[in-house]
Amino acid sequence: MHLTQEEVRHVAELAKLRLTEAEVRQYAAQLSAILDYAERIQEVDTSSVPPTPYVLGLENVMRDDEPQPGLDNEAALSNAPDSANGFFRVRAVFEE
Amino acid sequence: MTHDKTAQDKRALHELTIHAALEGMRSGEFTSVQLTQALLDRIAAVDGNVKAYLRVTAEKALAQAEKADRRRAAGDDAPLLGAPLAIKDVLATSGVETTCGSRILQGFMPPYTATAVARLNDAGMVMLGKTNTDEFAMGSSTENSAFFTTHNPWDFDRVPGGSSGGSAAAVAADEALGALGTDTGGSVRQPAALCGVVGLKPSYGRVSRFGLIAYGSSLDQIGTLTKDVRDAALLLNVIAGSDPLDSTCLETPAPDYTAALTGDVRGLRIGLPDEYFIDGMQPEVEASVRQAVAELERLGAEVVRISLPNTDKALPVYYLAATAEASANLARYDGVRFGYSAGADSMFENIRRTRGEGFGAEVKRRIMLGTYALSAGYYDAYYLKAQQVRTLIKRDFEQAFTQVDVIAAPTSPTTAFRIGEKVDDPIQMYLTDIFTISANLAGVCAVSVPCGFDKANLPIGMQLIGPHLGEETILRAADAYERATDWQRHAPALTGRAS
Numbered sequence: 001m002h003l004t005q006e007e008v009r010h011v012a013e014l015a016k017l018r019l020t021e022a023e024v025r026q027y028a029a030q031l032s033a034i035l036d037y038a039e040r041i042q043e044v045d046t047s048s049v050p051p052t053p054y055v056l057g058l059e060n061v062m063r064d065d066e067p068q069p070g071l072d073n074e075a076a077l078s079n080a081p082d083s084a085n086g087f088f089r090v091r092a093v094f095e096e
Numbered sequence: 097m098t099h100d101k102t103a104q105d106k107r108a109l110h111e112l113t114i115h116a117a118l119e120g121m122r123s124g125e126f127t128s129v130q131l132t133q134a135l136l137d138r139i140a141a142v143d144g145n146v147k148a149y150l151r152v153t154a155e156k157a158l159a160q161a162e163k164a165d166r167r168r169a170a171g172d173d174a175p176l177l178g179a180p181l182a183i184k185d186v187l188a189t190s191g192v193e194t195t196c197g198s199r200i201l202q203g204f205m206p207p208y209t210a211t212a213v214a215r216l217n218d219a220g221m222v223m224l225g226k227t228n229t230d231e232f233a234m235g236s237s238t239e240n241s242a243f244f245t246t247h248n249p250w251d252f253d254r255v256p257g258g259s260s261g262g263s264a265a266a267v268a269a270d271e272a273l274g275a276l277g278t279d280t281g282g283s284v285r286q287p288a289a290l291c292g293v294v295g296l297k298p299s300y301g302r303v304s305r306f307g308l309i310a311y312g313s314s315l316d317q318i319g320t321l322t323k324d325v326r327d328a329a330l331l332l333n334v335i336a337g338s339d340p341l342d343s344t345c346l347e348t349p350a351p352d353y354t355a356a357l358t359g360d361v362r363g364l365r366i367g368l369p370d371e372y373f374i375d376g377m378q379p380e381v382e383a384s385v386r387q388a389v390a391e392l393e394r395l396g397a398e399v400v401r402i403s404l405p406n407t408d409k410a411l412p413v414y415y416l417a418a419t420a421e422a423s424a425n426l427a428r429y430d431g432v433r434f435g436y437s438a439g440a441d442s443m444f445e446n447i448r449r450t451r452g453e454g455f456g457a458e459v460k461r462r463i464m465l466g467t468y469a470l471s472a473g474y475y476d477a478y479y480l481k482a483q484q485v486r487t488l489i490k491r492d493f494e495q496a497f498t499q500v501d502v503i504a505a506p507t508s509p510t511t512a513f514r515i516g517e518k519v520d521d522p523i524q525m526y527l528t529d530i531f532t533i534s535a536n537l538a539g540v541c542a543v544s545v546p547c548g549f550d551k552a553n554l555p556i557g558m559q560l561i562g563p564h565l566g567e568e569t570i571l572r573a574a575d576a577y578e579r580a581t582d583w584q585r586h587a588p589a590l591t592g593r594a595s
Contacts, residue, residue, distance in 0.1 A: 015451075017463060018451070033522075053483055090432055
């Protein structure tokens with residue numbers, strides 16, 4: 001499996017990671033090597049095997065819907081890099 | 097030089113196990129304040145070289161100790177009353193900075209406390225501080241911590257293992273009586289083996305993950321690092337059990353795990369898997385583990401050769417499944433609600449730069465790998481395929497546990513490696529977890545216990561793996577082995593080249 005630098009840039013954009021050119025070159029080589037190593041799972045016959053995304057098999061764990069105190073506004077904003085008037089403050093999402 | 101702690105007339109307070117310290121406080125021999133001060137003095141004396149702690153919370157610890165002494169004077173005997181412990185810095189602690197070893201969370205003050213830590217608090221713990229970890233628990237050496245690398249107390253030139261390397265080193269160097277760690281692919285057991293302490297990874301669902309800052313949610317589990325097996329049982333007694341704040345935490349009531357420590361392994365069937373004794377592992381590790389199994393046989397256990405045929409697929413399955421989960425879990429670090437923000441002019445540029453600058457190399461590598469495995473065109477070949485092979489790995493264990501009660505194996509293929517030795521080769525670093533990750537993929541429990549030393553006097557760990565919710569069985573076997581040997585009584589040299 002060979003990952004090109006172009007593919008690495010595409011994946012970085014999907015993951016919203018700004019990478020340096022040096023990181024792009026390094027990850028292209030390292031991720032290719034890791035994917036090569038991972039090729040060994042392709043040889044396993046899994047034609048009738050269900051996936052295991054997690055081991056417990058619990059579904060729809062229910063509890064009574066009773067209101068509980070949550071974080072108050074001050075606590076919720078206490079780690080925010082930027083806030084205003086009791087809200088998280090972000091840059092404009094749509095650019096002009 | 098190794099010295100034998102039993103050769104001393106009396107152990108120093110910081111050298112005590114949790115259960116011995118509790119006895120000492122119950123009998124009035126010393127107070128929690130005295131004990132806590134002894135631990136803080138020990139940290140001041142040795143942590144400049146070991147670097148186990150990211151931060152020591154001395155004032156809070158002494159305040160908790162005073163409170164514990166008042167509770168005891170009033171007749172309280174909570175299970176851990178006055179016991180000074182350390183907490184891995186991926187567990188949220190209200191009012192105490194929690195960084196996950198990452199620049200992106202530097203300065204983060206959690207508004208709530210992880211359930212496991214809250215239960216230790218209720219049981220009377222004194223928290224000494226937060227221990228170093230590979231960034232977001234991604235690593236096997238603590239070298240991926242954004243702040244510094246922890247040094248192995250047995251040789252400062254070597255890694256303590258990881259990712260719970262700070263917790264393992266703190267316990268090994270007598271800088272805490274015990275500690276919590278987390279184990280996603282071996283992050284409690286591998287550092288326990290490399291530092292010569294006991295490391296327990298409970299079954300998936302046994303301990304609440306609420307407040308465990310997520311890496312791979314289907315694999316993460318909080319575990320313990322202690323000086324002996326009885327202390328592991330004591331801590332598990334407190335942290336195990338259902339939690340309305342974690343719907344993947346099982347309702348099954350937790351038994352008294354100390355009651356399982358009977359010392360009797362007669363008739364216990366121990367499986368030795370062919371696939372866990374492989375070319376390339378350190379010969380002294382194989383020899384020590386085989387000798388430890390022979391010791392259990394001498395104690396009355398029955399040894400059975402077994403096979404876990406999909407073992408060699410576990411590592412690639414793990415690095416596709418865990419990284420896929422990580423890529424989703426770590427999407428929350430966007431510079432808006434908490435943590436580092438790059439301060440760029442536009443919304444999306446700020447997210448890209450915040451993440452690019454805030455995450456370290458290994459975290460970015462794993463986010464990239466996981467994003468790729470989940471991306472259009474590759475999902476079936478990588479993510480789905482990995483989950484199918486995970487089913488086969490889980491079935492291997494289910495099949496094995498119809499024949500045996502416990503599986504014995506090495507914890508790590510080698511003893512502690514040198515700092516810097518594997519940092520440039522991700523696959524070589526990933527291979528250090530080759531014997532531990534299967535237990536996480538299958539959701540079963542496992543414990544690492546000291547079982548010898550190599551020629552360089554570095555500790556070796558034996559792993560005992562049990563079925564899902566089989567903690568009583570593996571603790572019973574580990575305790576029986578520990579009673580018959582004296583590996584845990586050796587103290588580390590605390591020498592070597594400290595940076």
